Amino acid sequence: MNRSTFLKTTAAATAAAVTAPLDQLFASGTAAPHQLPALPYAFGALEPWIDARTMEIHHGRHHQAYVNNLNVALATAPEHLKALPIDDLMRRIGEVPADIRTAVINNGGGHANHTLFWTVMRPAREGNAPVGRLADALTRDFGSADTFFSAFDRAALTMFGSGWAWLASDAQGRLLVLSTPNQESPLMQGLTPLLGLDVWEHAYYLHYQNRRAEYVTAFRRIIDWDAVERRYAAI
Ligand code: MN
Secondary structure, eight states: OOHHHHHHHHHHHHHHHHHHHHHHHTOTTOOOSOOOOOOSSOTTTTTTTSOHHHHHHIIIIIIHHHHHHHHHHHTTSOHHHHTSOHHHHHHTGGGSOHHHHHHIIIIIHHHHHHHHHHHTBOSOOTTOOOOHHHHHHHHHHHSSHHHHHHHHHHHHHHOOSSEEEEEEEOTTSOEEEEEEETTOOGGGGTOEEEEEEEOSGGGTHHHHTTOHHHHHHHHGGGBOHHHHHHHHHTO
16 A cells, blocks of 8 residues: 555545444434534635634634534434524523533534634725624614724633633623633523634634734624624524
8 A cells, every 4th residue: 555545545534433423323314413514705715814724724623523523412312402503502502411411512512603703704804893783782882892892802812711702692682792611602691692703722823823812803804794783683
Protein backbone atom coordinates (compact mmCIF):
# COMPACT_ATOMS: atom_id res chain seq x y z
CA MET A 1 0.00 0.00 0.00
CA ASN A 2 1.48 3.35 -0.98
CA ARG A 3 1.08 6.43 1.16
CA SER A 4 -1.77 7.92 -0.84
CA THR A 5 -3.78 4.69 -0.70
CA PHE A 6 -3.05 4.37 2.99
CA LEU A 7 -4.32 7.91 3.65
CA LYS A 8 -7.48 7.31 1.62
CA THR A 9 -8.10 4.01 3.38
CA THR A 10 -7.51 5.59 6.77
CA ALA A 11 -9.85 8.47 5.96
CA ALA A 12 -12.54 6.05 4.80
CA ALA A 13 -12.12 3.96 7.94
CA THR A 14 -12.39 7.07 10.11
CA ALA A 15 -15.54 8.20 8.31
CA ALA A 16 -17.03 4.73 8.71
CA ALA A 17 -16.22 4.73 12.42
CA VAL A 18 -18.07 8.01 12.82
CA THR A 19 -21.12 7.16 10.73
CA ALA A 20 -21.61 3.48 11.53
CA PRO A 21 -23.09 3.98 15.02
CA LEU A 22 -25.57 6.52 13.64
CA ASP A 23 -26.66 4.14 10.90
CA GLN A 24 -27.24 1.46 13.52
CA LEU A 25 -29.06 3.82 15.88
CA PHE A 26 -31.45 5.09 13.22
CA ALA A 27 -31.89 1.97 11.13
CA SER A 28 -34.40 0.94 8.44
CA GLY A 29 -33.98 4.04 6.29
CA THR A 30 -34.69 6.52 9.08
CA ALA A 31 -32.51 9.58 8.82
CA ALA A 32 -30.80 10.88 11.94
CA PRO A 33 -33.01 13.60 13.48
CA HIS A 34 -30.55 16.46 12.96
CA GLN A 35 -28.31 17.45 10.06
CA LEU A 36 -25.54 20.03 9.62
CA PRO A 37 -27.03 23.04 7.80
CA ALA A 38 -25.05 24.38 4.85
CA LEU A 39 -23.21 27.66 5.37
CA PRO A 40 -25.13 30.43 3.57
CA TYR A 41 -21.87 31.84 2.10
CA ALA A 42 -18.35 30.71 1.17
CA PHE A 43 -15.81 29.93 3.91
CA GLY A 44 -13.86 33.07 2.95
CA ALA A 45 -16.86 35.42 2.76
CA LEU A 46 -16.19 37.00 6.15
CA GLU A 47 -12.48 37.68 5.57
CA PRO A 48 -10.44 39.44 6.73
CA TRP A 49 -12.45 39.52 9.97
CA ILE A 50 -12.98 35.77 10.22
CA ASP A 51 -10.61 33.70 8.11
CA ALA A 52 -11.67 30.90 5.76
CA ARG A 53 -9.74 28.16 7.58
CA THR A 54 -11.41 29.02 10.90
CA MET A 55 -14.83 28.93 9.22
CA GLU A 56 -14.08 25.61 7.53
CA ILE A 57 -13.00 23.92 10.77
CA HIS A 58 -15.64 25.61 12.89
CA HIS A 59 -18.52 24.60 10.62
CA GLY A 60 -17.27 21.29 9.22
CA ARG A 61 -15.73 19.83 12.36
CA HIS A 62 -17.02 21.58 15.48
CA HIS A 63 -20.62 22.09 14.40
CA GLN A 64 -20.70 18.67 12.71
CA ALA A 65 -19.52 17.06 15.96
CA TYR A 66 -22.33 18.72 17.92
CA VAL A 67 -24.85 17.38 15.39
CA ASN A 68 -23.39 13.87 15.47
CA ASN A 69 -23.24 13.73 19.25
CA LEU A 70 -26.77 15.11 19.57
CA ASN A 71 -28.06 12.37 17.26
CA VAL A 72 -26.28 9.74 19.34
CA ALA A 73 -27.76 11.18 22.56
CA LEU A 74 -31.28 11.24 21.06
CA ALA A 75 -31.16 7.58 20.03
CA THR A 76 -32.79 6.55 23.30
CA ALA A 77 -35.07 9.60 23.61
CA PRO A 78 -38.88 9.48 23.30
CA GLU A 79 -40.04 9.76 19.67
CA HIS A 80 -41.79 13.11 20.15
CA LEU A 81 -38.49 14.66 21.30
CA LYS A 82 -36.60 13.24 18.30
CA ALA A 83 -39.12 14.93 16.00
CA LEU A 84 -38.73 18.44 17.46
CA PRO A 85 -36.88 21.16 15.55
CA ILE A 86 -33.69 22.00 17.42
CA ASP A 87 -34.92 25.32 18.87
CA ASP A 88 -38.07 23.65 20.23
CA LEU A 89 -35.98 20.85 21.74
CA MET A 90 -33.89 23.42 23.63
CA ARG A 91 -36.99 25.32 24.79
CA ARG A 92 -38.34 22.05 26.19
CA ILE A 93 -35.08 20.88 27.76
CA GLY A 94 -36.93 20.13 31.01
CA GLU A 95 -38.79 17.31 29.23
CA VAL A 96 -35.57 15.61 28.12
CA PRO A 97 -34.83 12.49 30.21
CA ALA A 98 -32.28 13.17 32.94
CA ASP A 99 -29.80 10.55 31.67
CA ILE A 100 -29.31 12.37 28.35
CA ARG A 101 -30.10 15.96 29.38
CA THR A 102 -26.49 17.07 29.81
CA ALA A 103 -25.56 15.63 26.41
CA VAL A 104 -28.52 17.42 24.83
CA ILE A 105 -27.62 20.73 26.52
CA ASN A 106 -24.01 20.47 25.33
CA ASN A 107 -24.63 19.18 21.82
CA GLY A 108 -28.19 20.34 21.10
CA GLY A 109 -27.18 23.75 22.44
CA GLY A 110 -24.10 23.62 20.24
CA HIS A 111 -26.25 22.80 17.21
CA ALA A 112 -28.83 25.54 17.97
CA ASN A 113 -26.22 28.19 18.77
CA HIS A 114 -24.07 27.60 15.69
CA THR A 115 -27.10 27.35 13.39
CA LEU A 116 -28.05 30.86 14.52
CA PHE A 117 -24.45 32.14 14.43
CA TRP A 118 -23.87 31.38 10.73
CA THR A 119 -27.06 33.20 9.74
CA VAL A 120 -26.45 36.45 11.65
CA MET A 121 -23.19 37.18 9.79
CA ARG A 122 -22.54 38.47 6.25
CA PRO A 123 -19.65 40.03 4.34
CA ALA A 124 -18.42 43.25 5.97
CA ARG A 125 -19.89 46.58 4.97
CA GLU A 126 -19.16 50.19 5.87
CA GLY A 127 -21.45 51.81 8.42
CA ASN A 128 -22.95 48.49 9.47
CA ALA A 129 -25.71 49.26 12.01
CA PRO A 130 -29.03 47.97 13.35
CA VAL A 131 -32.11 48.67 11.22
CA GLY A 132 -35.89 49.00 11.40
CA ARG A 133 -38.03 48.12 14.36
CA LEU A 134 -35.08 46.42 16.04
CA ALA A 135 -33.03 49.64 15.95
CA ASP A 136 -35.96 51.45 17.61
CA ALA A 137 -36.24 48.72 20.27
CA LEU A 138 -32.49 48.87 21.00
CA THR A 139 -32.81 52.60 21.66
CA ARG A 140 -35.92 52.04 23.76
CA ASP A 141 -34.39 49.29 25.94
CA PHE A 142 -30.71 50.35 26.14
CA GLY A 143 -30.90 54.11 25.59
CA SER A 144 -28.83 53.99 22.40
CA ALA A 145 -27.17 51.55 20.01
CA ASP A 146 -23.80 52.48 21.52
CA THR A 147 -25.00 51.54 25.00
CA PHE A 148 -26.21 48.22 23.62
CA PHE A 149 -22.82 47.56 22.01
CA SER A 150 -21.06 48.37 25.29
CA ALA A 151 -23.20 45.83 27.14
CA PHE A 152 -22.81 43.20 24.40
CA ASP A 153 -19.03 43.61 24.21
CA ARG A 154 -18.76 43.45 28.00
CA ALA A 155 -20.77 40.20 28.01
CA ALA A 156 -18.40 38.75 25.37
CA LEU A 157 -15.22 39.91 27.07
CA THR A 158 -16.12 38.97 30.65
CA MET A 159 -17.28 35.43 29.76
CA PHE A 160 -14.59 33.42 31.56
CA GLY A 161 -13.64 30.40 29.50
CA SER A 162 -15.98 29.14 26.77
CA GLY A 163 -19.42 30.52 26.04
CA TRP A 164 -21.56 32.99 24.13
CA ALA A 165 -22.70 36.62 24.27
CA TRP A 166 -26.29 37.25 23.25
CA LEU A 167 -28.85 39.83 22.31
CA ALA A 168 -32.17 38.18 23.14
CA SER A 169 -35.84 39.04 23.45
CA ASP A 170 -38.36 37.99 26.04
CA ALA A 171 -41.89 36.98 25.01
CA GLN A 172 -43.04 40.61 25.20
CA GLY A 173 -40.35 41.83 22.81
CA ARG A 174 -38.16 43.41 25.48
CA LEU A 175 -34.47 43.17 24.60
CA LEU A 176 -31.67 42.10 26.91
CA VAL A 177 -28.00 41.20 26.76
CA LEU A 178 -26.76 38.07 28.47
CA SER A 179 -23.97 35.54 28.31
CA THR A 180 -24.23 31.77 28.61
CA PRO A 181 -21.44 29.33 29.54
CA ASN A 182 -20.34 26.48 27.27
CA GLN A 183 -23.17 25.67 24.80
CA GLU A 184 -26.14 26.65 26.96
CA SER A 185 -28.83 28.43 24.95
CA PRO A 186 -31.04 31.42 25.91
CA LEU A 187 -33.90 29.20 24.65
CA MET A 188 -33.50 27.19 27.88
CA GLN A 189 -34.46 30.36 29.82
CA GLY A 190 -37.58 31.05 27.74
CA LEU A 191 -35.78 33.77 25.75
CA THR A 192 -35.44 34.07 21.98
CA PRO A 193 -31.84 34.66 20.87
CA LEU A 194 -31.57 37.29 18.12
CA LEU A 195 -27.80 37.73 17.83
CA GLY A 196 -25.07 35.51 19.25
CA LEU A 197 -21.30 35.75 19.35
CA ASP A 198 -19.28 32.58 19.88
CA VAL A 199 -16.39 33.34 22.24
CA TRP A 200 -15.01 29.80 22.44
CA GLU A 201 -11.34 29.95 21.46
CA HIS A 202 -12.06 27.65 18.51
CA ALA A 203 -14.03 30.56 16.99
CA TYR A 204 -11.08 32.95 16.80
CA TYR A 205 -7.78 31.43 17.96
CA LEU A 206 -6.18 30.73 14.53
CA HIS A 207 -6.39 34.39 13.52
CA TYR A 208 -6.51 36.30 16.81
CA GLN A 209 -4.80 33.90 19.26
CA ASN A 210 -5.59 35.29 22.72
CA ARG A 211 -6.79 38.70 21.46
CA ARG A 212 -10.50 38.13 22.06
CA ALA A 213 -11.18 41.90 22.19
CA GLU A 214 -10.05 42.34 18.56
CA TYR A 215 -12.36 39.53 17.46
CA VAL A 216 -15.29 41.04 19.39
CA THR A 217 -14.69 44.46 17.80
CA ALA A 218 -14.36 42.92 14.32
CA PHE A 219 -17.67 41.11 14.73
CA ARG A 220 -19.57 44.43 14.51
CA ARG A 221 -18.53 44.76 10.86
CA ILE A 222 -20.07 41.44 9.82
CA ILE A 223 -23.34 41.33 11.76
CA ASP A 224 -26.26 40.77 9.37
CA TRP A 225 -28.65 43.26 10.97
CA ASP A 226 -31.34 42.48 8.39
CA ALA A 227 -31.31 38.85 9.58
CA VAL A 228 -31.39 39.94 13.24
CA GLU A 229 -34.31 42.28 12.48
CA ARG A 230 -36.18 39.43 10.77
CA ARG A 231 -35.70 37.26 13.84
CA TYR A 232 -37.08 40.04 16.04
CA ALA A 233 -40.06 40.65 13.74
CA ALA A 234 -40.98 36.94 13.99
CA ILE A 235 -41.47 37.04 17.78
MN1 MN B 1 -18.20 27.37 18.10
